[in-house]
Amino acid sequence: MDYEIKNNNILLSQSDFDLDETLDCGQAFRWKKIKSDFPCTYSGSFLNKKLTVSQTEKNVFVLHDTSESDFLNIWADYFDLNTDYSELKKIFSQDETLAKACKYADGIRLLRQNSWECLISFIISQNNNIPRIKGIIDRLCSHYDGRFPSANDMSWETPESLDYLRSGFRAKYICDAVQKVNSGEVNLDKISGMSLESARAELKKIKGVGTKVAECVLLYGMHRTEAFPVDVWIKRVMEKFYPDGLPDFVQNYAGIAQQYLFHYIRTSGEVSIQ
DNA sequence: CGCCAGGACGCCC
DNA sequence: GGGCGTCATGGC
Numbered sequence: 001m002d003y004e005i006k007n008n009n010i011l012l013s014q015s016d017f018d019l020d021e022t023l024d025c026g027q028a029f030r031w032k033k034i035k036s037d038f039p040c041t042y043s044g045s046f047l048n049k050k051l052t053v054s055q056t057e058k059n060v061f062v063l064h065d066t067s068e069s070d071f072l073n074i075w076a077d078y079f080d081l082n083t084d085y086s087e088l089k090k091i092f093s094q095d096e097t098l099a100k101a102c103k104y105a106d107g108i109r110l111l112r113q114n115s116w117e118c119l120i121s122f123i124i125s126q127n128n129n130i131p132r133i134k135g136i137i138d139r140l141c142s143h144y145d146g147r148f149p150s151a152n153d154m155s156w157e158t159p160e161s162l163d164y165l166r167s168g169f170r171a172k173y174i175c176d177a178v179q180k181v182n183s184g185e186v187n188l189d190k191i192s193g194m195s196l197e198s199a200r201a202e203l204k205k206i207k208g209v210g211t212k213v214a215e216c217v218l219l220y221g222m223h224r225t226e227a228f229p230v231d232v233w234i235k236r237v238m239e240k241f242y243p244d245g246l247p248d249f250v251q252n253y254a255g256i257a258q259q260y261l262f263h264y265i266r267t268s269g270e271v272s273i274q
Numbered sequence: 275c276g277c278c279a280g281g282a283c284g285c286c287c
Numbered sequence: 288g289g290g291c292g293t294c295a296t297g298g299c
Contacts, residue, residue, distance in 0.1 A: 026280055115290060126281040134281080136296095168295025173282085210282045231280035262280075 003071070005255070008120075010063040011070045016085035018107020019055040025263045028218050029110055029121055029134045030148070046078050047114060048147060080109050082231045091159025091249055092257055098250070101264035102259075110256050110261060112219065113196055115188040116181065117148045118221030119206075122213045123173045131161070136167045151181040180206055192222040219255040227252040237261050240271070 002013040002124075023031040023042050031044035039056040051063040063071060076082065089106065093099035120140075125133050141148050143164060157178060159171040167174065180186040186206060191199045197217070203214040211230075218227035228239070238245075250257045265271050 122280075125279090127279060127294080128281085129279040129297080131279095131299095132297060166296065169282095169293090170295080170298095208282065213282060216280070229280065232278090233280070266280090 001076060003067055004198070008065045008067075010066060010068065010075075012061040012063060012081075013059060014081060015059050016060060016089070016107060017059060017061070017079070017109055018079075019053065019061070021105040021107040021263065022079070022111065024258065025105070025108055025149060026130055026266070027114060027259065029125075029130070029137050030117075041238075044072065045105045045147070049074055051075060053173070077249060078112055080112055081110075085109060088256060089260075090251060091253075091259070094249060095247050098257055098260065100270075101260040102271075104264045104268050105260065108259055110223070110225065110259060112223050113220050114148075115192060115217060115221035118217045119177055119203075119209070119213075120148075120220075121172060122216040122220075123206075123208050123217070124167055124170055126170065126208070127169075127211075128215060136165050139165050151178050155182050156179045170208065173206070176207040177209070188221075192224075195227060196224060216256075219258075225253045225255045226251060228258055231262075233262055233266050234258055238263050 004011050008132055019040055020033075021044055022204075023044070028044075034043050034052070035041035035054075039062070040053060043050070043052045043056040045051065049070060051066060054062045054064065056062060063075060066075070074129065089102040092102055106168040121133070121137055122236075124136050130134075137148075140226070144153055151196065154174075155178060157175060162171040162233045163172060165171060165174075172243075183186065186202060191202045194202065199218055199222070200211075200214045203209050203217055204211075209217075215227045215229035218224040219229060228234075246254055
């Protein structure tokens with residue numbers, strides 16, 4: 001990692017990284033763009049640590065008002081800065097469609113998020129659109145002093161008490177997740193170490209967690225890169241380009257490939273969808 | 275206004 | 288196992 005400390009800021013030079021592509025590609029919902037254009041600036045948080053981060057030019061970043069220890073112990077891991085994405089993209093690019101997707105947004109990284117926050121966020125995401133998902137999560141955090149509440153924080157909530165979220169039928173699912181995590185019936189830390197198959201089954205014990213949400217929790221919240229969430233967009237990609245499945249050389253990192261494909265198909269407009 | 279959204283559930287066959 | 292209606296809400 002190439003960085004230096006200046007005043008209370010970390011100046012970071014990092015290839016294969018772009019803030020817009022990473023923070024606004026549907027994997028995380030709580031980063032806010034507080035300044036557009038260069039230097040674009042995002043504000044967000046992870047594990048009760050707040051961060052404001054700017055991108056001043058391609059591959060150049062400023063992490064504002066943070067310490068070297070927080071950078072090394074928290075943010076470098078969160079942004080997955082120790083993974084060589086260029087190597088990954090080289091492998092993916094043996095495939096024509098993936099080559100285009102990787103080139104279209106070559107600064108996507110898979111964030112290493114918190115499993116609990118991912119669980120609730122992707123329960124909320126079902127049959128929903130990204131702007132509204134962000135709104136619901138924003139209302140949830142505002143209700144808890146601007147932080148993402150823990151399962152324990154939410155132990156008193158009922159579907160009715162969550163009316164302020166305006167999350168519709170998802171409120172009862174949120175409450176089931178709260179209850180099962182608090183009781184220990186579902187243990188996210190244990191699940192993160194299980195085989196993929198067992199982990200999926202454990203997560204699906206929660207009402208409102210099906211195949212897609214379970215894959216998202218595994219991929220975004222537990223960094224299981226072989227997990228492969230299939231939403232309506234990826235379904236279109238699969239039907240159009242991979243009727244026989246993804247190439248074998250992708251499998252161990254199918255989730256990351258999925259991230260490039262999702263962003264590409266959803267925002268590039270280069271692929272027509274009937 | 276109607277169609278859709280990073281789906282899951284319950285029911286039916 | 289697969290197919291289909293239903294579930295709230297609001298972005299577009």
